[in-house]
Amino acid sequence: MIDQAQLEGLHRRGRKFRGLLLKLKDQTGRTNKVLRQELELLQAQINAASKLIPAMPADEKKKTIARLKPISDQIATLKAQLANQDEIKLPNIPQPDVPDGEDESANIVEREVGKKPKLKNPKDYLALTEPSALVDLKRGAKVSGSRFGYLTGVLAQMQFALIQYAQSVILNKGFTMVVPPVMVTEDNMAAMGYLAGGGENDVYHLEKDKLYLVGTAEQSIGPMHRDEVFTEAELPKRYLAFSSCFRREAGSYGQDTKGIFRVHQFDKLEMFSFTLPEASDHEHELLLRIQEELMQGLKLPYRVVKLCAGDLGWPSARTWDIETWLPSQGAYRETHSTSTTTDYQSRALNIKVKRSSGEKEHVHLLNGTAFAIGRTLIAILENYQQSDGTVTIPPVLQPFLNGLAAIGR
């Protein structure tokens, strides 16, 4: 079941998993296998005898059935035993190059890119948009409660400019645009690894319809190819997905309570790749490179952070975050994330590739933010603000806004 290397890999995820590892120790997995073999042996006896029954004379038939009955009962008992061995849900194993560490304090900043703007008294994005009510939180709260807001006017238009800009950069790299369902069934959400390890508290659940609202398009794109077998030539399969994303933000009380930085609903463009196993590390670097290309096009100052083992999400084997500079906070804040889930999700989803040799193998699944639109708008507003309170529009976006050059002028 689980080998030594995997066990060590899990250990690297840190203290949060210590309890889980103890539990694993008891369950060698061997018992499970032995039970199943025992069951198969009994089943073989029944099957063999059952075939002979129709041809038997009546009294021999009776005798045989009487002999088989206890075996059949034994099978039922074994089946029950197997069913009771609840499978322990394990997270993905970190890749070897992922740094050790318990939490985000052990994350590694790989590089800082771009020039931070020199601003005397930087305003935050709320102050910058208040005069024209481009971010309407009051009405958001009135209609939907806390952590909801309206994007209006130029800011709403900028959402679509960002989308167009991203498409112009990404779609010529072999990605297919897709608008996925934002509600998915429980088995798909579970297969993607988001109903374990605490993730279950952060997704919206529509109980009446047994559906989950996606927290990211990733959860809808992965299951797209569930139970499918790719040919080698079809890979890599790359999608650029646009979707609204929904997060309960349970447990984030007190964090970023103001504004639209952390909200229950936001729109996001997400890249997603299905690749050959040996190609996934390259693909992961590609996704990161595209993210950086997008940010450099916008000329936003950012840094690239590699998450340590203890800070990885449940299905992830390696994650890079891009954090963008927010002048009002004097800090870098997460705007992008890219992960390889190796074969963790593809196993649960039963997605394979047929090799030219005929062998089938699980593909690797990767995801990466193109733009989390709300947070990107925040970063643009703050980094492009002028001393007079107006905001210049990044040149790469202007063509998508009929040449509009500034907000608030």
Place this chain on the structure above:
RNA sequence: GGAGGGGUGGCUGAGUGGUCGAAAGCGACGGUCUUGAAAACCGUUAGACCUUCACGGGUCUCGUGAGUUCGAAUCUCACCCCCUCCGCCA
């Protein structure tokens, strides 16, 4: 929301308790014939897992799960999905 029909191998489709993992046809693959091709003819043709050096053997799978039975594609229950008609609706 109401009424009805249906889910079987790559496809079509037969199969209502017992050598059925499954007829037949199509398709695909291999062969014979042919200068080559077509046609015709012959043959092969589901998957996952366990086991074996290998030949092979075994278990599971007929939408999914549970049940009845010595034995389930076939009977019972629940669920999922698809189609048709009506209603509602962007």
